[in-house]
Amino acid sequence: MSHEMTDPETLAANAREKLESIRSREAPLTTRDRRAIERQEMPSQAPEVRRSNMCEVALGLTPEQAQIEAMRCIQCKNQPCVEGCPVRIDIPGFIKQIAEGNFQGAIDIIKQNSLLPAVCGRVCPQEEQCQAVCTVGKMAKDVDKAVSIGRLERFAADWEREQGTFEVPEVKPATGKKVAVIGSGPASITVAADVRREGHQVTVFEAFHRPGGVMIYGIPEFRLPKSIVDLEIQTLTKMGVEIKTDFVVGRTRKLTDLMKKDGYDAVFVGTGAGLPKFMNVEGENLVGVFSANEYLTRSNLMKAYEKELADTPIYPSRKVAVLGGGNVAMDSARTALRLGAQEVHIIYRRTMNEMPARVEEVHHAQEEGVVFDLLQNPVRILGDDHGCVKAIEVQRFELGEPDASGRRSPVPIPGSEFMMEVDTVIVAIGNESNPLIRQTTDGLTVNKRGNIIVDDNCKTSIDGVYAGGDIVLGAATVILAMGEGRRAAAAINEMLASKA
Amino acid sequence: MPLILEKKQLSADVFRLRVQAPLIAEERKAGQFIILQVNDGFGERIPLTIADADPAEGSITLIFQRVGKTTRLLSELNEGDNIAHLVGPLGKPTHVEKVGHVVVVGGGIGVAPSYPIAQAMKQAGNKLTVIMGARNKDLIIMEDEMRAIADDLIICTDDGSVGRKALVTEPLKELCESAEKPDLVIAIGPPIMMKFCAKTTEPYAVHTLVSLNTIMVDGTGMCGGCRVNVGGEVRFVCVDGPEFDGHKVDFDNMMSRLKSYKEQEHSKSCKLDAAIKAKEAEMAQ
Ligand SMILES: Cc1cc2nc3c(=O)[nH]c(=O)nc-3n(C[C@H](O)[C@H](O)[C@H](O)COP(=O)(O)OP(=O)(O)OC[C@H]3O[C@@H](n4cnc5c(N)ncnc54)[C@H](O)[C@@H]3O)c2cc1C
Ligand SMILES: Cc1cc2nc3c(=O)[nH]c(=O)nc-3n(C[C@H](O)[C@H](O)[C@H](O)COP(=O)(O)OP(=O)(O)OC[C@H]3O[C@@H](n4cnc5c(N)ncnc54)[C@H](O)[C@@H]3O)c2cc1C
Ligand code: SF4
Ligand code: SF4
Numbered sequence: 212m213s214h215e216m217t218d219p220e221t222l223a224a225n226a227r228e229k230l231e232s233i234r235s236r237e238a239p240l241t242t243r244d245r246r247a248i249e250r251q252e253m254p255s256q257a258p259e260v261r262r263s264n265m266c267e268v269a270l271g272l273t274p275e276q277a278q279i280e281a282m283r284c285i286q287c288k289n290q291p292c293v294e295g296c297p298v299r300i301d302i303p304g305f306i307k308q309i310a311e312g313n314f315q316g317a318i319d320i321i322k323q324n325s326l327l328p329a330v331c332g333r334v335c336p337q338e339e340q341c342q343a344v345c346t347v348g349k350m351a352k353d354v355d356k357a358v359s360i361g362r363l364e365r366f367a368a369d370w371e372r373e374q375g376t377f378e379v380p381e382v383k384p385a386t387g388k389k390v391a392v393i394g395s396g397p398a399s400i401t402v403a404a405d406v407r408r409e410g411h412q413v414t415v416f417e418a419f420h421r422p423g424g425v426m427i428y429g430i431p432e433f434r435l436p437k438s439i440v441d442l443e444i445q446t447l448t449k450m451g452v453e454i455k456t457d458f459v460v461g462r463t464r465k466l467t468d469l470m471k472k473d474g475y476d477a478v479f480v481g482t483g484a485g486l487p488k489f490m491n492v493e494g495e496n497l498v499g500v501f502s503a504n505e506y507l508t509r510s511n512l513m514k515a516y517e518k519e520l521a522d523t524p525i526y527p528s529r530k531v532a533v534l535g536g537g538n539v540a541m542d543s544a545r546t547a548l549r550l551g552a553q554e555v556h557i558i559y560r561r562t563m564n565e566m567p568a569r570v571e572e573v574h575h576a577q578e579e580g581v582v583f584d585l586l587q588n589p590v591r592i593l594g595d596d597h598g599c600v601k602a603i604e605v606q607r608f609e610l611g612e613p614d615a616s617g618r619r620s621p622v623p624i625p626g627s628e629f630m631m632e633v634d635t636v637i638v639a640i641g642n643e644s645n646p647l648i649r650q651t652t653d654g655l656t657v658n659k660r661g662n663i664i665v666d667d668n669c670k671t672s673i674d675g676v677y678a679g680g681d682i683v684l685g686a687a688t689v690i691l692a693m694g695e696g697r698r699a700a701a702a703i704n705e706m707l708a709s710k711a
Numbered sequence: 712m713p714l715i716l717e718k719k720q721l722s723a724d725v726f727r728l729r730v731q732a733p734l735i736a737e738e739r740k741a742g743q744f745i746i747l748q749v750n751d752g753f754g755e756r757i758p759l760t761i762a763d764a765d766p767a768e769g770s771i772t773l774i775f776q777r778v779g780k781t782t783r784l785l786s787e788l789n790e791g792d793n794i795a796h797l798v799g800p801l802g803k804p805t806h807v808e809k810v811g812h813v814v815v816v817g818g819g820i821g822v823a824p825s826y827p828i829a830q831a832m833k834q835a836g837n838k839l840t841v842i843m844g845a846r847n848k849d850l851i852i853m854e855d856e857m858r859a860i861a862d863d864l865i866i867c868t869d870d871g872s873v874g875r876k877a878l879v880t881e882p883l884k885e886l887c888e889s890a891e892k893p894d895l896v897i898a899i900g901p902p903i904m905m906k907f908c909a910k911t912t913e914p915y916a917v918h919t920l921v922s923l924n925t926i927m928v929d930g931t932g933m934c935g936g937c938r939v940n941v942g943g944e945v946r947f948v949c950v951d952g953p954e955f956d957g958h959k960v961d962f963d964n965m966m967s968r969l970k971s972y973k974e975q976e977h978s979k980s981c982k983l984d985a986a987i988k989a990k991e992a993e994m995a996q
């Protein structure tokens with residue numbers, strides 16, 4: 212796709228014209244008319260420009276574009292899209308408001324179900340959720356032609372933020388009860404807000420010096436501006452939530468001591484899936500091999516991309532191999548480009564179809580020049596005399612016979628190994644749950660992968676202790692973490708209400 | 712923001728800070744460390760061992776050597792200043808029990824982190840021998856503190872300006888051969904010293920713990936930057952350590968990893984030097 216199609220000025224001008232012509236019509240839009248409206252492209256920074264800056268790639272629909280895009284929705288009676296959304300946002304409802312130009316009305320509807328629309332509109336895997344089942348896309352037999360629900364959600368949230376009219380949610384009178392929230396990712400932010408609203412005192416404990424979880428240290432600025440996350444945190448603070456950074460529960464204080472010594476009536480654990488997996492191949496400890504977590508944390512949280520200002524160094528790379536095919540791999544590859552690497556390869560064992568990354572991120576990575584080496588898998592990493600990475604040995608794969616599930620899984624081709632010279636390898640094959648809390652909390656039940664086991668109300672094996680997000684689900688998504696947070700908060704509120 | 716209650720320069724490049732941190736003072740055990748950040752915006756996170764703590768006062772003691780930009784910035788803070796961020800206690804505490812004769816070897820700045828461990832081992836009823844090593848007399852730190860708790864204190868310097876003119880491995884070897892063969896050796900200091908201490912004790916099958924000082928970012932097991940090879944397995948120093956069986960650590964890999972950012976760190980340090988010189992020149996005018 213050439214970038215002309217996403218050039219902001221052209222897109223805005225086209226949309227103004229289009230909207231005029233729709234408005235000047237006599238008859239209301241029929242379903243047929245709506246289906247004939249083309250999907251509005253997202254205005255974006257041109258690839259050759261953005262690959263050398265950290266600013267956001269997707270610039271957001273213009274108000275005219277948003278209205279036109281909203282008109283594509285045919286307001287299905289059965290609302291399949293709502294079922295596709297993990298938090299059941301009233302999608303036709305808010306889209307109708309946008310189509311009518313009532314942007315405030317739209318955001319009010321969204322906020323009944325979602326606390327982080329500016330974030331989810333940007334990072335949700337929409338093509339697998341709400342948009343996957345959208346009737347408009349189904350009728351066109353192309354999920355890319357579905358109504359851009361995520362972009363519209365983002366539009367409404369950004370519009371509200373830009374108005375500066377954002378109101379701090381109301382907080383009920385103090386109940387005298389105290390709730391501790393561990394971690395400050397999307398699950399925890401949601402719990403903190405929902406519990407605080409009921410008038411309980413809430414303290415968020417975050418191990419890092421800056422709150423926000425993966426949204427701050429993992430997902431890069433060019434995909435999710437940190438100012439958006441900071442604003443969500445500020446809202447919490449304005450609601451009277453106390454945020455204690457530099458506080459590692461399990462070390463600075465044990466979870467059970469928060470209840471026993473510090474008098475918290477309930478605890479929510481939202482500590483995420485922060486334990487990087489490695490491949491266990493030879494050479495993985497060489498200088499120049501990083502977990503994606505380390506690479507991204509150095510760049511995002513520690514701001515290493517500001518090379519002149521930041522004290523935290525980042526490895527100077529020329530040619531990089533990123534192992535994996537998820538969002539984390541895309542983020543690492545695109546960060547490496549922006550930090551000055553000349554050539555970046557994604558090495559992935561399967562094909563494009565199985566890549567778990569959001570479609571938009573894969574697409575953006577391709578536009579920026581990331582090379583996709585599919586059906587390939589690393590065998591070992593080779594070092595030079597100083598213990599630094601100099602090459603990676605890779606084996607080719609092919610798709611084998613369909614297995615029981617009908618999926619053709621990749622099988623290695625014997626003798627197909629070859630060497631690729633690289634100076635950096637970033638391992639982005641996923642995260643497991645961090646063991647710190649379970650190691651330091653007696654009686655907390657976890658499954659064999661180390662995820663905390665909870666019941667339907669997000670309650671753990673310990674009374675008063677709830678958990679949600681990646682620490683329960685394994686590495687999942689922002690919206691699922693938020694959804695669990697809502698459920699946990701409701702259960703905590705109910706539990707506290709029943710305690711006189 | 713943790714407040715600096717007291718600052719003292721112990722030798723040319725070594726400083727001691729007493730810092731307000733009540734929760735850490737209450738929870739910390741021998742062998743644990745903190746991670747601090749001198750300034751908020753662009754500061755680096757660096758690990759330092761908790762050299763001592765006073766739970767009643769709510770303070771911890773840090774002893775550090777000025778080696779690069781962040782330790783330089785830290786050394787410029789004074790009593791009454793705040794450290795932007797300080798988190799801990801991190802790492803697994805030292806396993807302290809009565810085993811008989813414990814030899815603690817501290818090299819250079821490594822004497823500081825070995826002190827709380829030596830103290831805990833003594834309190835557990837062990838016979839305690841301390842071997843301290845440094846390049847010369849001026850670089851010996853915490854001699855009085857160590858003397859107060861050790862049954863035997865052996866000081867070695869490279870130039871013989873105080874104590875024995877020897878490397879710490881010499882008296883260590885003698886002890887291993889003596890009637891008072893150690894039951895446990897704990898070696899803390901530069902990687903090269905720990906490597907050779909472990910090599911020294913290996914033929915005598917004396918269990919030897921080393922405390923590794925890898926590069927760290929988060930200190931909670933999230934990044935894997937601190938990983939080392941121990942007995943063929945990947946271990947994270949910040950959560951699985953910092954102490955490991957010295958006979959199993961791949962020191963050569965660890966030492967090459969420590970140099971990952973050498974050039975960048977050097978240039979940061981040089982820039983800071985230049986900035987400080989410029990400032991001094993300005994103030995002299
Ligand atoms: C690089 C990357 C890209 C991603 N891209 C997407 C995407 O595009 N779309 C999407 O939907 N999802 C994406 N995800 C996944 C998504 O970010 C996570 O599913 C989500 O953030 C999980 O939220 P959480 O609240 O469970 O925890 P997290 O966001 O992981 O936050 C946990 C927080 O708890 C803190 N913590 C941990 N232990 C302790 C402790 N003992 N004491 C105090 N604090 C502690 C951590 O420091 C952290 O800040 C991505 C993840 C990564 C790593
Ligand atoms: C668990 C742990 C406990 C520690 N305890 C102490 C302590 O009590 N007192 C103390 O003075 N230091 C201690 N260190 C080392 C201390 O963290 C480093 O000296 C510090 O990070 C250097 O930062 P800098 O910016 O000043 O120097 P940099 O500019 O980062 O580095 C300057 C020079 O020091 C080397 N270096 C960098 N990081 C380390 C490191 N982690 N260890 C050794 N050399 C390094 C570099 O290769 C470079 O040559 C500890 C390290 C760990 C991991
Ligand atoms: S929250 Fe995610 S799944 Fe739900 S409507 Fe928004 S983009 Fe779709
Ligand atoms: S499925 Fe698509 S067209 Fe139907 S209501 Fe939802 S968004 Fe609108």
Ligand code: FES
Nearest residue numbers: 930932934935949
């Ligand atoms: S410092 Fe990040 S895992 Fe140890």
